[in-house]
Amino acid sequence: MTLPDQLHSKYGNPLEWTSAKKASFLLDVYFVGQCVYFVSLFFALNSDALRPAMNLEQAYQHLAYFKLLLLFTLIAVAGIKIVSRSCKDCVLYEHIAAQFFAITHVYYGYTIGLMALPTGVVLAGVPVLGFIVFNRKVVVFSSLSAIITVILFSFATFKDILPYAPLAKSITQSNGQLEPTWMAVYIFFAAPLLVIIFAITYYVLHRWRLREEEVQFLSTTDSLTGLLNRRSIMERLEHAKEISEKTCQPLAVIMVDLDHFKQINDTWGHSIGDCALQSAANALKSTIRQHDFVGRYGGEEFLVILPGLEAEQAQILAERIRIAVADTKVDVNPQVTLGVTASLGMCCCGLGRKLSLEDLIKQADMALYKAKHDGRDKLVVAG
Amino acid sequence: MNIFAMLHKKLGNPLDWPSSKKASFLLQIHFLEQCLYLFSIYFLLNSPELSRHLNIEFSLLHLSFFKAIVMSTLGVIIIVKLLQHYWHESSAFEHIAAQIFAISQVYYGYCIGLMSLPTGVVLAGVPVVGFIFFHRRAVVYSVISSTIAIFAFSYATLIDLIPYAPLAHNITNPEGQLDPVWALIYCFFTLPHLILILFLSYYSLQRWRQREAEIHFMSSTDPLTGILNRRSILNHLILEHENSTRAGTPLSVLMIDLDHFKMINDTWGHSTGDEALIKAAATLSMVVRQNDFLGRYGGEEFLIILPGLEHDQAHHLAERIRIALSDTNIELEAGTPIKITASMGLCCADPDMNLTYEQLIHEADKALYRAKNSGRNRLVVS
Numbered sequence: 205m206t207l208p209d210q211l212h213s214k215y216g217n218p219l220e221w222t223s224a225k226k227a228s229f230l231l232d233v234y235f236v237g238q239c240v241y242f243v244s245l246f247f248a249l250n251s252d253a254l255r256p257a258m259n260l261e262q263a264y265q266h267l268a269y270f271k272l273l274l275l276f277t278l279i280a281v282a283g284i285k286i287v288s289r290s291c292k293d294c295v296l297y298e299h300i301a302a303q304f305f306a307i308t309h310v311y312y313g314y315t316i317g318l319m320a321l322p323t324g325v326v327l328a329g330v331p332v333l334g335f336i337v338f339n340r341k342v343v344v345f346s347s348l349s350a351i352i353t354v355i356l357f358s359f360a361t362f363k364d365i366l367p368y369a370p371l372a373k374s375i376t377q378s379n380g381q382l383e384p385t386w387m388a389v390y391i392f393f394a395a396p397l398l399v400i401i402f403a404i405t406y407y408v409l410h411r412w413r414l415r416e417e418e419v420q421f422l423s424t425t426d427s428l429t430g431l432l433n434r435r436s437i438m439e440r441l442e443h444a445k446e447i448s449e450k451t452c453q454p455l456a457v458i459m460v461d462l463d464h465f466k467q468i469n470d471t472w473g474h475s476i477g478d479c480a481l482q483s484a485a486n487a488l489k490s491t492i493r494q495h496d497f498v499g500r501y502g503g504e505e506f507l508v509i510l511p512g513l514e515a516e517q518a519q520i521l522a523e524r525i526r527i528a529v530a531d532t533k534v535d536v537n538p539q540v541t542l543g544v545t546a547s548l549g550m551c552c553c554g555l556g557r558k559l560s561l562e563d564l565i566k567q568a569d570m571a572l573y574k575a576k577h578d579g580r581d582k583l584v585v586a587g
Numbered sequence: 588m589n590i591f592a593m594l595h596k597k598l599g600n601p602l603d604w605p606s607s608k609k610a611s612f613l614l615q616i617h618f619l620e621q622c623l624y625l626f627s628i629y630f631l632l633n634s635p636e637l638s639r640h641l642n643i644e645f646s647l648l649h650l651s652f653f654k655a656i657v658m659s660t661l662g663v664i665i666i667v668k669l670l671q672h673y674w675h676e677s678s679a680f681e682h683i684a685a686q687i688f689a690i691s692q693v694y695y696g697y698c699i700g701l702m703s704l705p706t707g708v709v710l711a712g713v714p715v716v717g718f719i720f721f722h723r724r725a726v727v728y729s730v731i732s733s734t735i736a737i738f739a740f741s742y743a744t745l746i747d748l749i750p751y752a753p754l755a756h757n758i759t760n761p762e763g764q765l766d767p768v769w770a771l772i773y774c775f776f777t778l779p780h781l782i783l784i785l786f787l788s789y790y791s792l793q794r795w796r797q798r799e800a801e802i803h804f805m806s807s808t809d810p811l812t813g814i815l816n817r818r819s820i821l822n823h824l825i826l827e828h829e830n831s832t833r834a835g836t837p838l839s840v841l842m843i844d845l846d847h848f849k850m851i852n853d854t855w856g857h858s859t860g861d862e863a864l865i866k867a868a869a870t871l872s873m874v875v876r877q878n879d880f881l882g883r884y885g886g887e888e889f890l891i892i893l894p895g896l897e898h899d900q901a902h903h904l905a906e907r908i909r910i911a912l913s914d915t916n917i918e919l920e921a922g923t924p925i926k927i928t929a930s931m932g933l934c935c936a937d938p939d940m941n942l943t944y945e946q947l948i949h950e951a952d953k954a955l956y957r958a959k960n961s962g963r964n965r966l967v968v969s
Contacts (some may be wrong), residue, residue, distance in 0.1 A: 317765065319774075320703060320704060321703060321704070324704040326707075326711070327704075328707070328781055328785075329712060332712055335789055335792050358770060362770070369765070376759040376763065380755070380757040381751045382702060382751045382758075384745050386702075387745065390702045401715060402714060402718075406718060419799065419802045419803050419806050422806040427817060427818040433810075434810060502886065503885065504886075
């Protein structure tokens with residue numbers, strides 16, 4: 205089992221989480237992030253190598269703010285977990301979590317410099333990821349809050365009310381080059397954020413694609429027989445017809461109808477009828493070639509498309525199909541085994557015969573009726 | 588018509604674009620960005636107020652690099668346009684476009700300082716949008732390229748091989764504060780990227796949601812009659828069955844089979860049979876209540892789920908349905924209209940009966956058979 209599958213079986217599809225679960229996931233991740241910030245600051249203050257690059261007075265002050273915010277987040281995490289148990293799920297959870305995340309994260313960015321790499325990573329990456337998973341209004345509003353906060357902080361820095369990057373003594377050296385310590389700090393904070401953002405995006409989009417494929421599969425197959433359904437076999441036919449006209453290849457269409465199906469249903473019940481349909485469908489599937497198509501056209505009617513076969517070859521294959529269906533047996537009970545047969549109507553169009561899609565089907569249908577009238581379990585070729 | 592609908596009509600769904608179109612879209616956007624950069628550096632160099640904040644010598648040097656890169660991007664755009672007629676769908680287009688974008692953006696970032704806000708925005712935002720509608724391998728490889736390029740540039744800066752932010756005279760003022768002009772320049776370059784990234788992700792995800800909703804609709808409805816198909820009516824039955832067991836409310840299932848349908852098909856042809864089905868489905872959906880579910884269960888069989896109705900209420904509604912159906916006619920081109928009738932089997936389950944949903948259907952089916960055997964066009968309650 206791959207890692208994404210394991211995650212899926214444990215957490216379900218993040219796209220289908222409730223609002224409360226999404227909100228508490230964001231806050232959980234954010235709490236871990238804040239712990240990293242807090243520990244880093246603590247570490248930097250106690251490291252002889254990093255202390256010279258820091259503005260110690262400011263750093264101790266902000267350390268106190270960090271603690272406060274951390275506590276606050278913990279309360280919010282617990283609050284959402286408790287409240288969501290008794291209250292109805294609503295988008296408000298997401299709004300609160302996202303606004304809290306946006307505004308306080310700008311504060312963290314401010315402490316190391318808002319115009320720096322990590323701020324940019326969060327400012328662009330998180331909203332895009334949010335658009336995938338979160339309610340879109342929530343993301344728009346919290347992004348607006350974040351941008352306004354960034355502008356406010358920058359303006360205050362501009363007016364000399366606040367220092368730029370208060371944790372840093374100076375982010376550049378005397379020669380105007382970026383301080384190597386601060387470059388390392390920026391990379392240290394940007395890299396894990398990037399990895400997390402990419403990993404979550406990749407995973408969530410992967411789940412989304414899988415979900416879409418499942419729905420796509422359901423929308424093109426018939427649930428009882430597993431063959432293509434009427435809509436998609438008709439689409440295939442249109443497509444095959446276009447190609448055959450473009451490449452001047454012949455095309456054959458067979459309409460297959462199970463004989464006395466109504467009688468089977470009425471005598472033995474629907475479940476035996478369903479079994480007969482499934483067995484016949486399996487017989488059809490295993491007889492056609494790799495690039496042929498077979499679909500369930502109606503109740504007990506199947507449509508087979510044979511691209512690239514001349515009339516004689518198609519007739520041989522159609523005859524094989526008839527025999528394959530006639531060889532199918534359905535066990536009704538230990539004593540009774542039911543034989544299934546089908547009547548087939550085939551229509552070929554090629555170089556000499558140009559037919560419209562409707563005519564092709566109609567001719568095959570008429571040939572099928574003829575086969576029914578001629579005593580069933582027969583193949584009739586139109587024209 | 589809002590802007591999204593207009594864009595969609597004009598451009599189609601970006602998710603379904605061929606590789607070559609995706610690649611040239613990225614390159615065109617990149618070209619516009621580069622024009623903006625080129626124009627900005629011209630503007631800064633020619634403004635006496637702002638040029639003091641530039642390192643003139645380096646700026647003039649990099650100006651010529653800018654021009655060279657703009658020209659080569661233009662060249663690649665033209666080549667992609669020419670080649671796309673031969674290979675429509677090759678991920679090589681996306682690989683090339685993404686690599687060019689990644690590496691040249693790192694270079695532009697280096698000019699104003701790699702550790703700055705705009706670099707971060709592009710570095711995080713573009714790959715995430717890329718994951719949505721680009722070839723995923725192309726995105727991963729180009730992210731790797733840009734990360735390596737960033738490390739290489741940063742390392743070279745650290746060992747004083749190349750200067751940090753060569754265009755800047757000094758990105759901080761003597762007190763160690765970020766130079767206000769450079770803060771402004773950072774904001775100026777961040778904003779268009781951020782807006783574009785957010786807009787593109789919003790738009791492409793919206794298209795994705797729409798596409799999925801369309802497929803979902805197709806997978807749950809019967810194409811002929813437009814009502815729920817067998818699979819989804821059964822899914823609804825399972826859900827309603829769970830609900831009724833939990834809430835202790837009754838649940839009724841009505842199985843309907845059109846009478847003599849085979850005869851209609853055989854006598855007047857399939858198209859008349861189809862019309863009968865469509866008419867019957869339309870009549871049924873008019874009669875059922877808003878919270879009932881109606882689906883096509885088999886060829887000429889319909890299934891209706893009636894949640895929350897007591898025995899006699901369900902019986903009453905089913906009888907109304909039968910009468911509504913027998914009032915339905917199919918108009919023929921020639922001759923008298925055909926009357927449709929149906930036989931019905933109803934099963935009402937109280938939660939204390941503890942029936943499974945399969946048993947519910949089975950009971951309704953048995954009642955339906957009795958209705959058929961006792962003369963059709965009637966309702967039998969199990």
